[in-house]
Amino acid sequence: MKVKYNLLHKDANTNARYGTIETNYGTYETPMFMPVGTKATVKALTNRDIKEAKAGIILANTYHLWLRPGEDLIAKAGGLHKFMNFDGPILTDSGGFQVFSLAKNKKKDITEEGVHFKSHIDGQKLFLTPEKSIMIQNKLDSDIAMSFDECPPASASHEYLKNSVERTLRWAKRGKEVHNNPRQSLFGIVQGGAYEDLRKYSAIETVKMDFDGYSIGGVANDGESKEDMYKAIDYSIKYLPEDKVRYLMGIGEPLDLLEGIERGVDLFDCVLSTRIARHGNAFTRSGKINLRNAKYREDFSPLDENCDCYACQNHTKAYIRHLVTTDEILGAELLSIHNTRFLIKMMEEIREAIKKDSFLEYKEKFLEKYNN
């Protein structure tokens, strides 16, 4: 089935909205944070951990799975769900984001037909097109496929972005034409940097193509300012239909989740929660903390007093710091479990707040304690 979004309540004071998304693997509430599982694994987490974090959808990546183990092997295994034995919904990113960062010479390597780039694994020359990306995603059999878009740097000029938006629209159309998996939804992506005219144009034209959901892409690229990012959301979201899910791609700092939700975003994904975990950091109610810091050496309290995750229920900062400083794998695991649950629990609280029309109060209270 195609995903179906149900708008159940709009916050009285902001654009924040509470709803549900129906998928092949059940109905989930939004706003929702999707943990990233690039290579068909949310790094350091078992499926049991993912379930305990109460995650809804998880994200996997077309580019990585295309290279290894290859979409044919995954199809042979019975699709991504069977391959990784995950019985929740999976969204696949198109590979656009990776491919553009791998394309050395933007002018030469990015053509109308597709993108030339070199594999990050062995340097071999590869070529990815909108059709190819969609066909791979069809084979992976994810629940939601993303259009193959051009993801230009934040520093790109208006002129460059204008052409890029046009090309992304043509690519979206080409992808949609070859998309051929009735169980799989296909989302369109709005681009246009921080320019109001481009975001508006991109959104309106993308919506005309009638996708199953819409995402806002090209944000937080190469040091884009938060102001520009929020503008990009504002300029895009007002042209997106109310009855389709809105997904802000790649965003996951607590502060940005709040700003996105306030503007009407339903879905987020981000590598941050698990990446900073691998680097010894944890989200907490009072801000992000670095467990490597000496001040936690004798801190026998949990990462976050209010957290119900396995790490917080069973271990102390001092212990986790010990694991992190001695490069023990369990440190990354516990922090990944915690950070993932932290963001998802935050979403749970936000949904309750929206239902009570008190999103702004929640945000204010949250930010009072959260200082970075």
Next chain:
RNA sequence: GCGAAUAUGGUGAAGUGGUUAACACACCAGUUUGUGGCACUGGCAUGCGUGGGUUCGAUCCCCACUAUUCGCC
């Protein structure tokens, strides 16, 4: 007791008669937003065993002492 070698930061160490003593590890701190997993960026010896001497100038040369290691009696 005699002889020899070596003494550089928390550790392993490089180095030179002349402005800021290499590098690595450890340590300390920071970064991370559609993931190129276990990364990256900074900081970290006002001092080269101690005391004297030579020299315009010594961590680097000389002497003594101390410590360590090795060998001999």
